[in-house]
Amino acid sequence: MKHSLPAHPRHIAILRLSALGDVCNLVPTVRALQRQWPDARITWIVGKTEHALLEGLSGVEFVVYDKATGFGGMRQIWRQLRGTRFDVLLHMQQALRASALSLGLECDLRVGYDKARAKDWQHWFTQRQLAPHPRAHVLESFMDFARLLGVEDxxxxxxxxxxxAAYIEAARLSGEAPYLVISPCANPRLRNFRNWSAEGYAAVIAHAWERHGLVSVLSGGGSPQEREMGEQIRRLCPQVEIVDAIGRTSLKGLLALLDRARAVIAPDSGPVHMANALGTPTLGLYATTNPDRAAPYCWRRHVVDRYPDALAHYLHQTPESVNWGTRVRHADAMSLITLDDVVGQLDRLLAETAMNRDDGGIHRPEDGPATQDDREPNA
Known part of the structure; x- marks a missing residue:
């Protein structure tokens, strides 16, 4: 039995707890829902860290879940939302923790991913699934929820x-000179393997200064791995000015830093999607994850893409022969990215966006954000 969709939802719940890049990719779906139904309430159940990034998002009521609180935190949210009934729950988190949390929410309809995209048995916890969308970018997968509800724009x-205050925080770190932000490390999770080399970043920093007159600002969290990477990069660049902001910004401060940057370079991680959301020219470094699925959406043609080479070298596969979203979990995969790859793309990116800066320092792709008709293939 196919459950009916609300024609004009009055209260929409969004369940997406993490991560930073994913919640950035989800915001356009929220905006699309707001355009379609400007009077509808939208409640977003979100992780604690992600809320720090999104806090103040217009027209959205946030309910914050701290995963460190476990089941106790779920019960607190259930109590907080007791008596609240949603017309539709958009279950956008493919994790058992999120599915368990969803069970305590009152709603008329629970919408989740189709079986091909669902993970951790998510389809068992939903009543209506998305239409299949093979080889979809993460942002497009989120937008499919709006499409299912009838959103056309x-x-x-x-x-x-x-x-x-965030811009003041960023300016205090970056100074007045034009700068490039480099966020060298992805989330330091087990077997993540998304980081390029300190030697590579050091050479790019020297190139950015000598060729373009750009100071480099290093950003990231305060983990030992990130701090050590920053120290290695600075040791390799003794003659070049580097601002080390690793572990020294709030999330809003990082947003401001990215917003004012001339460009951003990072592996598949939160900062490339944050920069993309701000319209800042973004150069993503990809070998272990598929950029067709997870590149910074508006800057996909500027990524360094060694994913097919990594598949061939370490898994003896091609992008067409593996499951969508397959990761190459090999510690040496990112070494397939060469210095020429990065500086070549950086030079092109800076040249193409040189005339597209406004007085506020906000940048946009030359042809504007992709629309429904002109998105790139496999996006």
């Missing part, structure tokens, strides 16, 4: 809130 809008 899927143009991209983020409008992430950044308070004045």
């Amino acid at each position: 899927t143009s991209l809008d983020w409008s992430l809130p950044i308070p004045d």
Whole structure:
């Protein structure tokens, strides 16, 4: 039995707890829902860290879940939302923790991914599934929820809130000179293997200074791995000015830093999607994850893409022969990215966006955000 969709939902729940890049990719779906039903309430159940990034997002009520609190935190959310009934719950988190949390929410309809995209048995916890969308980018998978509800205007809008205090924080670190942000490390999870080399980043920093007059600002969290990477990079660049902001910004401060940057370089991680959401020219470094699925959406043609080479070298496969989203979990895969790959793309990116800067330092792709008709293949 196919459950009916609400024609005009009055209260929409979004369940997406993590991660930073994913919640950035989800914001255009929220904006599309708001355009379609400006009077509808939207409640987003989100992780604690992710809320720090999104706080102040217009027209959204946040309910914050701290995964460190476990089942106790779920019960607290159930109590907080007791008596609240949603017309539809958009279950966008493919994890058993999120599915368990969803069971305590009152709603008329639970919508989740189709079986091909669902993980951790998510389809057992939903009543209506998305239409199949093979080889979809993460942002497009989120937008499929809006499409299922009948939203037609899927143009991209983020409008992430950044308070004045965050710009002051960023300016205190970066100074007045034009700068490039390099966020060298992805989330230091087990077998993540998304990081390029300190030697490679050091050479790019020297190139950015000598060729383009750009100071490099290193960003990242305060983990030992990230701090050690920053120290290695600085040791390799004794003659070049580097601002080390690793572990020294709030999330809003990082947004402001990315917003004012001339460009951003990072592996598949939160900062490339944060920069993309702000319209800042973004150069993603990809070998262990598929950029067709997870590149910074508006800057996909500027990524360094060694994913097919990594598949061939370490898994003896091609992008067409593996499951969508397959990762190459090999510690040496990112070494397939060469210095020429990165500086070549950086030079092209800076040249193509040189005339597209406004007085506020916000940048946009030359032809604007992709629309429903002109998105790239496999996106």
